[in-house]
Amino acid sequence: MNAIILFDVLLLVVLLLIGVPVPLCFAAAVLLLFLVGDFGSASFLVGAGFGQMSSLILVALPLYIIAGNLMGQGGIATRLVGLADAVFGRLHGGLGVVVIMTTAVFGAISGMxxxxxxxxxxIMIPRMVERGYDRGYATALVSTSAVLALLIPPSASMIIYGWVSGTSVTASFLAPVLPGVLLVMLFCFWNRVLTRHMPLEKPAQAALPVVVRDIAGQTRRAALGLAMPMIILGCIYGGVTTPTEAAAIAVLYAIPISIWYYRELRFTELHGVLWRAGQTAGTLLVLVFFSAMLARMLTMENVPQMVLEGFLGITENPLLLMLLLNLFLLLIGMFMEDVSGILLATPMLMPLVQALEIDPVQFAAIIATNLGMGLITPPTAPILYFGALVGGSSLSRMLRPTLILLLGAYLPVVLLTTFIPALSLTLPAWVLGYGH
Incomplete structure (x- = not known):
């Protein structure tokens, strides 16, 4: 049976690489194991899939997707860019900082x-090119910064992780925040270094009162959009609502802001936004259904225990095991997007996590940083390919800045998150009293 399981995992990876829709990849893996294995009746597995989907926390996923789509089409991205440009745009290389800050905030709003x-x-890639930035660098910076969406709450990935692992979602939200802040700082540092010799258009200078008025005006325009993640997190951590109820509030908040305040979304367009969000959410829930079935089948075949024994068969040194854990997660992140990676990797790696005495909340940050790094690591790098499509750049022009940001920013954050538990456990302890 071990050979069949290895073939099943290989089939899953190959189908993902050739572009088969992700839910169908997991469905094929489930079907293969069911046909060759002894798992009882199909109704048992289907019941297992639906049983896992009955969790109330999963209702938050489509609601956050709807809220993100509403704010995205409702003009929030434009106003966030305007505010960040007013604050940082006059610095040398300031548009790069604008990209980093905007993607971090917008990623928090959209969660993806x-x-x-x-x-x-x-919005930003054409503007950066006009001001002298290399198109490959601009596209690489947008793509690598977008992965901050996995780390800045409320994150859809952390909802999935909390559901799969049985860990507190509110604590999982907070675990990757400090690694995310550190990553923002390192991105800003490397942006300064990499843009030193670019023929950038000289930033417009203005008197301090003019700058202050500009920032104040842009803040007023972006305030209601910026308030959205604050309202969500305030409701959750203030003990007012659950994450699912906060997601519903986010949707009710986003509709009037997008339609009547920003006025960039017509009421007649609301149906289209909800339909597209429903398609995304539906696809995600089908993926959750089949992944729950696959996880049950792998557990019945003792695959998590086999993974643990496989790692311990290589070495029993805790330091090397932690490095192997990171390498395993990085490889998964290279072949599949974050939600699929969490659904597959979490149940498989939990025995190893327990053996290494890693706190499950710290593991939330470890898995988020590693899968995020995998999304932008060549040769697969799904977010880089998508960024190249949006930015009209070739991957070859994006490769050098991407590798510098990976090795000089992302890799240090991954290692620090892995080996310094306080980096991911401090905020949950302060805010929630976690571990006390």
Missing amino acids: ASSAVAAVGK
Whole structure:
């Protein structure tokens, strides 16, 4: 049976690489194992899939997707860019900082890296090219910064992780925040270094009162959009609502802001936005259904225990095991997007996580940073390919800045998150009293 399981995993990866829709890839893996294995009746597995989907926390996913789509099409990205440009745009290389900050905030609102690439990239990449930035660098910066959506709450990936692992979603939201802030700082540092010799258009200078008025005006325009993640997190951590109820509030908040305040979304267009969000959410829930079935089948075949024994068969050194854990997650992130990676990797790696005495909340940050790094690591790098499509750049022009940002920013954050538990556990302890 071990050979069949290896073939099943290989089939899953090959189908993902050739572009088969992700839910169908997991469905094929389930079907293959069911046909060759002894798992009882199909109704048992289907019941297992539906049983896992009955969790109330999963209702938050489509609601956050709807809220993100509403704010994305409702003009929030444009106003966030305007505010960040007013604050940082007059610095040398300031548009790069604008991209980093905007994608971090918009990623927090949408919860998905691809949404941040689409919304921010369409606005910022042409503007950066006009001001002298290399198109490959501009596209690479947007793509790599968009992965901050996995780390800045409320994150759809952390909802999935909390559901799969049985870990507190509110604590999982907070775990990757400090790694995300550190990543923003390193991105800004490397942006300064990489733009030193670019023929950038000299930033317009203005008197301090003019700058202050500009920032104040842009803040007023973006305030209601910026308030959205604050309202969501305030409701959750203030003990007012659950994450699911906060997601419903986010949708009710986003509709009037997008239609009547920003006035960039017509009421007649609301149906289209909800339909597209429903398609995304429906696809995601089908993926959750089949992944729950696959996880049950792999558990019945003792695959998590086999993974643990396989790692321990290589080495029993805790330091090397932590590095192997990161490498395993990075490889998964290279072949599939974050939600699929979490659904597949979490149940498989939990025995190893427990053996290494890693706190499950710290593992939330470890898995988020590693899968995020995998999304932008060549040769597969799904977010880089999407960014190249949005930015009209070739991957070869994006490769050098991407590798510098990976090795000089992302890799250090991954290692620090892995080996310094306080980086991911401090905020949950302060805010929630976690671990006390």
